[in-house]
Amino acid sequence: MTTATIDRLAYFPYTPRLHQERAVNLAVEAFSSNTVGLLSADCGIGKTVAVLSGYFAARAKDPSSRLIALTRTHSQSKVFESELEVLRGMDSTLAATTMVSRVHVCPIRHEMESLSSTGFMRACAGMIRTGQCNHYWNLYQKSSSEGGRITIREEAHHVIDDLLDSGVVTRERAEERAEQEGYCPYEIMKLCARKSRVIIGPYGYLFQTRVREALLGFIGIQLHDVDILVDEAHNLSSHVLDAETAKLSNEDLRWLRENSQLVVRETGISWIKEAIDFLWETMMIHLDSMRHKGERVLDKWDVSPRFIKEGDLDLLHEAGRPGMNDPENASLAETPLDRLIEFLYTAQKASRSDGWHVTIQVQKNWQDDGPSSRSTLMIQPLNSAGLTAPILRGARAAVLMSGTL
Numbered sequence: 182m183t184t185a186t187i188d189r190l191a192y193f194p195y196t197p198r199l200h201q202e203r204a205v206n207l208a209v210e211a212f213s214s215n216t217v218g219l220l221s222a223d224c225g226i227g228k229t230v231a232v233l234s235g236y237f238a239a240r241a242k243d244p245s246s247r248l249i250a251l252t253r254t255h256s257q258s259k260v261f262e263s264e265l266e267v268l269r270g271m272d273s274t275l276a277a278t279t280m281v282s283r284v285h286v287c288p289i290r291h292e293m294e295s296l297s298s299t300g301f302m303r304a305c306a307g308m309i310r311t312g313q314c315n316h317y318w319n320l321y322q323k324s325s326s327e328g329g330r331i332t333i334r335e336e337a338h339h340v341i342d343d344l345l346d347s348g349v350v351t352r353e354r355a356e357e358r359a360e361q362e363g364y365c366p367y368e369i370m371k372l373c374a375r376k377s378r379v380i381i382g383p384y385g386y387l388f389q390t391r392v393r394e395a396l397l398g399f400i401g402i403q404l405h406d407v408d409i410l411v412d413e414a415h416n417l418s419s420h421v422l423d424a425e426t427a428k429l430s431n432e433d434l435r436w437l438r439e440n441s442q443l444v445v446r447e448t449g450i451s452w453i454k455e456a457i458d459f460l461w462e463t464m465m466i467h468l469d470s471m472r473h474k475g476e477r478v479l480d481k482w483d484v485s486p487r488f489i490k491e492g493d494l495d496l497l498h499e500a501g502r503p504g505m506n507d508p509e510n511a512s513l514a515e516t517p518l519d520r521l522i523e524f525l526y527t528a529q530k531a532s533r534s535d536g537w538h539v540t541i542q543v544q545k546n547w548q549d550d551g552p553s554s555r556s557t558l559m560i561q562p563l564n565s566a567g568l569t570a571p572i573l574r575g576a577r578a579a580v581l582m583s584g585t586l
């Protein structure tokens with residue numbers, strides 16, 4: 182279909198306001214020419230609905246196309262959800278789902294007190310394996326005729342279809358329906374996403390390798406099949422750099438030293454105590470010689486203990502991260518132990534290449550009871566373009582939109 186034959190406003194649900202028509206045109210051009218488009222327009226002109234309707238116009242002859250809309254915040258996701266609900270008024274077959282991390286929607290999270298998200302993921306996997314999580318096994322079954330393969334229960338198919346047919350699958354709708362049926366809300370969202378034409382998720386879903394592979398593997402498509410829409414794209418570069426940056430503060434290290442027995446027990450790895458002491462020593466030695474400077478560049482070997490067993494670390498990192506075919510939110514580094522594992526993993530990567538910048542940073546704060554300071558060991562990638570460009574170019578098409586590009 183050439184752009185000349187596309188009915189550009191066929192899916193636009195309102196009377197177009199000033200500039201909205203140009204935004205629709207840009208989306209149509211980018212998606213139908215399979216290229217990367219950049220939309221910079223002031224806040225409030227209605228970019229989201231313009232680009233979504235342009236997307237559906239460009240892909241009108243390809244109902245199996247997939248759009249992954251990436252947002253930075255919960256409120257941005259809500260805007261997508263409400264505009265997609267309006268577009269469903271024009272095409273009731275339009276299926277759309279928002280994905281949220283497993284750890285944030287698990288109804289029995291409180292029963293699995295653990296030091297880390299890694300611990301939560303392990304506990305969740307254990308509950309599934311031992312048959313203790315009814316929320317999971319109400320949804321799935323082991324098929325004896327297929328050698329124990331896990332399949333979706335017949336009645337669950339109907340629930341998924343009903344959710345998708347009756348509106349955009351938001352976190353709230355998924356949680357409410359999961360509670361009624363006794364299902365795991367995360368698994369509900371995952372199954373709905375597999376059947377959705379539009380999936381809404383955080384930037385990390387496509388810009389973190391492991392998460393991207395898991396998501397695309399689960400849906401059963403390749404990157405070159407996917408259209409991408411990045412909201413508030415001026416945040417993308419810093420987000421990607423931040424997401425790849427590993428940090429460990431003096432407070433984290435203090436907590437880890439005080440709880441080192443617990444940490445060894447939870448991870449099952451004895452050298453981890455030595456690694457904590459190694460990083461603490463690095464921090465103390467360099468703090469002593471920094472005087473009043475706020476930052477000092479370190480050698481990569483200052484943060485990468487040579488005695489670490491790479492195989493152990495990979496297993497540990499893997500346990501807290503999404504496995505293949507199980508897309509998850511990338512931002513699981515919520516506790517000092519999560520941050521330690523992420524830090525050691527990144528330090529290993531940094532020790533093998535020159536594309537990283539290792540520093541110690543000191544931030545002074547003034548509080549009512551006097552000055553205090555926070556020190557942080559930091560490992561950052563040197564540039565974000567090398568991380569984002571291959572994804573944007575490797576997709577079928579992409580539109581980056583922003584109010585301040």
Ligand code: SF4
Binds near residue numbers: 287288306309
């Ligand atoms: S399968 Fe779902 S409900 Fe069960 S423990 Fe894991 S996240 Fe929680």
